[in-house]
Amino acid sequence: MGSIGNEEKVSPPNDQFWKSIQNHKAAESILGEAQKHAEGHKLRAHDMKDASAFDRNLEEVLDQRRSSQNLAALHRWDHAVDFSSNDFLSLATNGILREEFLKELSRNPEFKLGSTGSRLLDGNSPYSEALEQEIAEFHGGESALLVASGYDANCAIFCAIPRPGDVIVYDELIHASVQDGMKYSLTESQISFRHNDPTSFRDVLDDIEESHPLVRKGQRCVLVSVESVYSMDGDVCPLQALVEIAKEVFPKGNVEFVVDEAHSTGLMGVNGRGLVCDLGLEKEIAIRLHTFGKGMSTTGAAILSNKTVQNMLLNFARPLIYTTAPSFPMLAAIKAGYTLLRTGQLTPLRENMQRLVKHFYDKMTADPEWAAITKAGTCSIPLLNNWEGRDYITQFVPVWTREKYNYFLSIHLLNDNFSAIPINPPVVPRGTGRVRLIIHAGNTDEQVEELANSILTWAKEMYAIETGKTKGRLPAVAQKLQLLMSASGHDISPRAGNPFME
Structure with a gap:
């Protein structure tokens, strides 16, 4: 125009x-x-002849975004x-969460402000372990592991869990954090299916069953990555149908699901437990990710899984190993949010x-x-x-x-x-x-x-x-x-x- x-x-x-x-x-x-x-x-690069090669090269990359009118700001x-x-x-503005957060701080007047280290060194605490147990019980999971963000969590999961010979199957509109995590995965087989399309999902699994003999024999696994709610389209994953299809195509049970509940935490299901709990699929889903920076209006995330997966993350997930553990105020804010969820105060x-x-x-x-x-x-x-x-x-x-x-x-x-x-x-x-x-x-x-x-x-x-x-x-x-x-x-x-x- x-x-x-x-x-x-x-x-x-x-x-x-x-x-x-x-x-x-x-x-x-x-x-x-x-x-x-x-x-x-x-465009800036052409006017930077006297600038350092470092800055000029970066501006050339940025100019590509500028030319397509797509530079972020x-x-x-x-x-x-x-x-x-x-x-x-609206928890960030209505005062309910702030009030409960301040109460949680007052209940722990001697808290240590910083965590002082990574979880594997000096950053662990009785408070963080108790909070993880509370989160796991609330969502009907075996264990929970707190991480700094949903992005870190997805990167941790997909760089540490898939084994050589496994296959990752993912919705074509999966979040960028999953895509980045897959770049560091040990499996080379990564296949997308059409967004929220059970028929396409079945076709992909059928192809894997034919082309991957170790998966067909049940010696290697398929990891399926989906989101409960896709934020850019606003639609809900047909998770029940996908789980049933996976059982039909691979009756040996070697298809495992990773469900990102970033946009359903606090919103879907009884007291906001999420899509998996709403469908009663807690025992069917290997890994769940609940993030706290959206519906919960705090920050951080928790990975729900069994102890085996948790131990793999603690030993092989670099985004968890080489980072400082969450500070007490961050943990207290998460705790306050779960208090509101558990007591039903957020239902209205x-x-x-x-x-x-x-x-x-x-x-x-x-x-x-x-x-x-x-x-x-x-x-x-x-x-x-x-x-x-x-x-x-x-x-x-x-x-x-x-x-x-x-x-x-x-x-x-x-x-x-x-x-x-x-x-x-x-x-x-x-x-x-x-x-x-x-x-x-x-x-x-x-x-x-x-x-x-x-x-x-x-x-x-x-x-x-x-x-x-x-x-x-x-x-x-x-x-x-x-x-x-x-x-x-x-x-x-x-x-x-x-x-x-x-």
């Missing part, structure tokens, strides 16, 4: 223009994001309504989050123009399809758009004071750009309704542009952004390559 009008004749913003923006803070946020993007995506949403963070239950928050997501879906599907917009391909919310028939509705609302439309949608939402980030490759597959929204327990009915109305307003505007009912090729907020950028001295022509205005 090209910019509209003649860039040379763009007038500076006036009072009427500023009034057309929802508020000055929104305008500042929009302009700030666009300026940050414009400045950050200027830090954001701040100080004044916007939160529809983007991982604070699913989980229920409210579910209610709000359903309320949002009701508002979207009730609009008479939404079906035509979706059919035309302007944008869509795949999770709206048959949503009323699902047992569980996730907190994620990915709005898929045409290429680069997600930039337009993000600034439109920001103009309406909602935090929204355009998601592009490599985070999602090429050609599947979107704006991923997250509805939280702490959002209000009014905020959710306003969010739905904002999306619908933008979608109708883009649909009118596409069908020729509206002149021009840019939505209103993008046109306003052109004025702001031009008045700030930025190049707004197509050659500048700013996706917020193309």
Whole structure:
């Protein structure tokens, strides 16, 4: 898409223009994001002839991202309504977790601030062992091992557990931490199956049964890596079906599952125990990963397994061996979160989050123009399809758009004071750009309704542009952004390559 009008004749913003923006803070946020993007995506390597080879070589790599308009940067949403963070239950802001955390600190007044070493040296403690036991019992596992993050946990699992001759089978949309862990795995056979597709999963297992005689004989294993909930798509893993297929294809029982419950911990099942517990599959899953930086609003993670797997991790998982153990405040925050889960204090928050997501879906599907917009391909919310028939509705609302439309949608939402980030490759597959929204327990009915109305307003505007009912090729907020950028001295022509205005 090209910019509209003649860039040379763009007038500076006036009072009427500023009034057309929802508020000055929104305008500042929009302009700030666009300026940050414009400045950050200027190619730099060719202007660094006098710089060191070290810096110049790095800038050449960064220029590749800049050329594709895909350079990552830090954001701040100080004044916007939160529809983007991982604070699913709003525990980071509602004070419930903070209060329990402070109580936990007061119950341990003589605590040692730092852990003083790795778990295998001086970093172990009775408190950490007791917490691991509590976590294991809560999730119906044999043992739990605390780690610094979910990323470290997945890297630890996949670098230490698969043996030579084993096969790793993974969902094609598995998290980057699993992919990084597999790079250091001792097994060379790593095969993906189509996302959440039991038929594709069966086909992959059938191929392995034919091509790997040691696996067929039950002497080597298949490790299956899946997530309970996929955050960029918002869908739930068909875990029960996958487990049943694995038993059918390999009746010797040498298919083991690794389930990442990062986006279901604290949310799914009784008291937030997760998908595996909700399905009653505790005895069927070899390894579970529960992370605490999302629904639990703290930090860290725990790997649930039997003692054999735990001993393998302690002896061969470099991300665990060569790192300092979690500090007491980190452990106390995790403990506080599990106290809230175990006592059922978070149940009303989980229920409210579910209610709000359903309320949002009701508002979207009730609009008479939404079906035509979706059919035309302007944008869509795949999770709206048959949503009323699902047992569980996730907190994620990915709005898929045409290429680069997600930039337009993000600034439109920001103009309406909602935090929204355009998601592009490599985070999602090429050609599947979107704006991923997250509805939280702490959002209000009014905020959710306003969010739905904002999306619908933008979608109708883009649909009118596409069908020729509206002149021009840019939505209103993008046109306003052109004025702001031009008045700030930025190049707004197509050659500048700013996706917020193309």
